[in-house]
Amino acid sequence: MIRPSRNHAGWWAALAHRLSGLALAVFLPLHFLALGTALAGADALDRFLELTGSPLVKIAETGIVLALAVHLALGLRVLHVEFLPRPESRTRAIVAGCFGAGVAVTLLFLLNLTA
Amino acid sequence: MTARLFMLQRGSAAVLALAVLVHLATIIIAVRGGLTAGEILGRTSGNLGWFAFYTVFVFAAAIHAPIGLRTILREWTGWRGRFCDAVMVVFAVSLLVLGLRATWAVYAA
Numbered sequence: 686m687i688r689p690s691r692n693h694a695g696w697w698a699a700l701a702h703r704l705s706g707l708a709l710a711v712f713l714p715l716h717f718l719a720l721g722t723a724l725a726g727a728d729a730l731d732r733f734l735e736l737t738g739s740p741l742v743k744i745a746e747t748g749i750v751l752a753l754a755v756h757l758a759l760g761l762r763v764l765h766v767e768f769l770p771r772p773e774s775r776t777r778a779i780v781a782g783c784f785g786a787g788v789a790v791t792l793l794f795l796l797n798l799t800a
Numbered sequence: 801m802t803a804r805l806f807m808l809q810r811g812s813a814a815v816l817a818l819a820v821l822v823h824l825a826t827i828i829i830a831v832r833g834g835l836t837a838g839e840i841l842g843r844t845s846g847n848l849g850w851f852a853f854y855t856v857f858v859f860a861a862a863i864h865a866p867i868g869l870r871t872i873l874r875e876w877t878g879w880r881g882r883f884c885d886a887v888m889v890v891f892a893v894s895l896l897v898l899g900l901r902a903t904w905a906v907y908a909a
Contacts, residue, residue: 703872710865713895720902723841723909730837730909737835750827757820760813767810790824797832 694780701784702759705752712749743798750794755787805867812864819857844906851907858899866892 690696723730736742762783766773773779801809830839844850866888873879 706868707872710869713861713865714898717898717902721898721905723837723905727837727841727909730840734835734837753820754824757817761817764810764813794828794831797828800832
């Protein structure tokens with residue numbers, strides 16, 4: 686049975702915010718190392734980018750774009766809740782909007798990825 | 801979280817909010833037709849605007865990620881104390897160095 690404290694949009698928002706942040710923290714050093722290969726010239730970067738043709742890498746890329754977009758949307762909500770004077774009303778709708786915005790951005794990415 | 805870490809976390813979040821919006825738009829446009837070094841470096845190489853943007857982006861991320869990770873570690877694993885904080889400082893410095901190195905790599909290419 687789901688605990689009452691977890692049956693709340695704010696709880697799910699906090700969980701998704703954390704998990705997406707964790708994924709980004711793991712990804713970030715790898716992202717920087719990958720871009721750093723350009724120090725050895727464009728060919729070195731291109732050799733690395735060849736990996737992005739693999740379906741598995743495309744799935745991982747899509748996941749990280751989803752994490753980034755969801756983390757951004759939920760992070761804006763945190764700033765709104767903490768810094769704007771009016772308390773948040775309609776938490777469920779706002780959290781749903783955050784997830785929706787994240788998914789929409791990811792779908793836009795996928796459309797272009799496969800274009 | 802101390803008041804100073806809280807303000808650093810939220811301040812960097814405000815900078816990142818703008819930077820990530822720009823970054824997501826760039827990703828969505830850049831990924832069309834596949835990623836190539838020529839296309840990425842053609843945009844960034846020698847461009848001071850992108851260099852300044854990514855430098856700010858890297859600083860904000862290097863502040864934001866370790867503070868968030870520290871909170872998660874403290875609350876989910878109970879790991880806290882000076883050693884945990886020291887590891888987070890090493891993580892922050894590593895992100896900063898690797899990030900600035902990447903920023904330089906795509907600017908100087």
